[in-house]
Amino acid sequence: MIQTIQLVPAYEEELIYKAICASLDALGIEKELRPDFKVVIKPNLVMAKSPDTPATTHPLVVKSVARWLKEHGITHITLAESSGGLYNAEHMKSVYQVCGMKTLAPLVTLNMDFSAKTVNCPEGFANHSFHIITPIAEADYIINICKLKTHAMTGYSGGIKNLFGVIPGLEKPQMHYRWPEIEDFSRMLVELSEIVAPQLTVIDAIDAMEGNGPTGGTSHPLHMLLAAKDLYTQDYFAAGLMGLDPMKIVMIRQAVQKGLAKPDEITLVGDDIPESLTPFQVPDTQNLNFTGNVPGFLQKPVVWFLKKVLKSYPQLDKKRCVGCGKCAESCPAHIIRIKNQKAVFQKRGCISCFCCQEMCPMKAISVKKAL
Ligand code: SF4
Ligand code: SF4
Known part of the structure; x- marks a missing residue:
């Protein structure tokens, strides 16, 4: 599996374009395209945020890919x-x-x-079809351009997680509600990725996000553009660059177990990995695993107890809250009300998905442990 790395010091169009040309040429993308193809670019636009914040794919990365496509005869982008x-x-x-x-x-x-259109997923563990947005369902060639981030629920957000954005609108919180457990939710994400099957995934890590991603974290630039045809192995690789253990990110571990991610087969092409990389700060939601030394027969009750006491809940900073209602709109459990222009959370029924935190434009929601 060819994994390209290009060092890009800043969001400057010509630097990014040069890096994209080198990456796509190294991957042989030209040979896979035909002039009549409908090419669809799937960026990460999780919410309306300025490109100056590391929450969304930078427009100059999308522009550089589109310029490369145009120069290779593609007109339908x-x-x-x-x-x-x-x-x-x-x-x-x-x-x-x-x-x-x-x-x-x-x-x-x-x-x-x-x-949106329904596409079949006959091998799905619980879901035998997905409802996905029409341009993706009808595309001849999909280019997944994600942002590298930590994530409150999944721990990591890259190529696999970005494809959750093909699920239309408020059907996404419904899916959180249907699969509140991280193992199930991750299985769903991996199956969705297999169904969408983007031919190319580019990771915008010129600036990346650490801490309370995917929207409330802070900048941690890697000054890199990554690209690969195999999004699973690339996620394994990118998580490692962030100082995360890829096998502790459930969706990546599942992709390895399914034989989709093949970390032993990575061939790096392009620039060398700088020695100065520092580990990313993890989200507040990340729970510690205290069960390593617990005898096997006690693991289940201990995990159940720890889940209770370590469960995370959203906590509101009333001073920051402007009562816009975006949290309530995206809460799959419908436990948020707006009263006197402030959000009010009911603890009972919360599935700790942190869709509310993700959608809050004011960073008014933080994470509180039950204990
Ligand atoms: S999204 Fe944020 S600012 Fe808007 S109501 Fe909810 S907590 Fe308040
Ligand atoms: S309150 Fe927030 S964390 Fe709890 S279910 Fe609703 S969106 Fe998810």
Whole structure:
């Protein structure tokens, strides 16, 4: 598996373009494309955030990929994403604007078709079909361009996690509700990735996010662009660059167990990995595993007890809350109300998915442990 690494010191178009050309040429992408292909770029536009924050894919990375495509004869290039919150014209216009994607027109068509299609997943563990946004379902070639981040629920967000954004709008919180346990949710993500099967995944890690990602963390630049055809092995590799243990990220461990990620087969192409990398700060939600030395027969009750006492809940900073209701809109358990222009959380029923924290534009929600 070829994994490209290009060092890019800053978000400057010509530097990024040069890095994208080197990566896509090394991967032989030109041979896979035909001029009549409908190519769809799937960025990470989790919410309407300025590209200056490391929450979303930077528009210059998308632009550089689109420029490369155009120069290789591709004319049908669409950018498609379903952000957190509603999936409609009003919401997505605002997301495109704030995330800097409007600057890509006319090179890239910003998707305004808000329909979705059902695609079969016959081998799914609980889900025998997925409802995904139409441009992705109809694409001839999918380029997944994600942002490298830590993530409150999954620990890590890269190529696999980015594909959750093909699920339309508020169907995403419903899926959190259906699979509240990390093992099940991760299995669903891996199956969704197999169904979407992007031909190429680029990771924007020029700036990346640490701490309370995917939206409330802080900047941790790696000054790198990564690219690979195999998104699973690339996620394993990228998590390692962040100082995370890839086998402790459930979706990556599952991808390895399924034979999708093959960390022993990585061939690095491009720049050397700098020696100065420092580990990423993990999200507050990350629980410690105290069960390593507990005898096998006691593991289940100990895990049950620890889950109770270490369970994380959202905590509101009332001073920051402006009562916008975005948290309530995306709470799959419907336990948030807006009262006197402030969010009010009911603890009972909370599944600790942190969709509320992810969607809060004011960083008003932090994580509190039950104990
Ligand atoms: S907590 Fe955040 S998302 Fe919820 S109402 Fe307050 S500001 Fe809006
Ligand atoms: S309150 Fe927040 S963490 Fe709890 S279920 Fe709702 S969205 Fe998830």
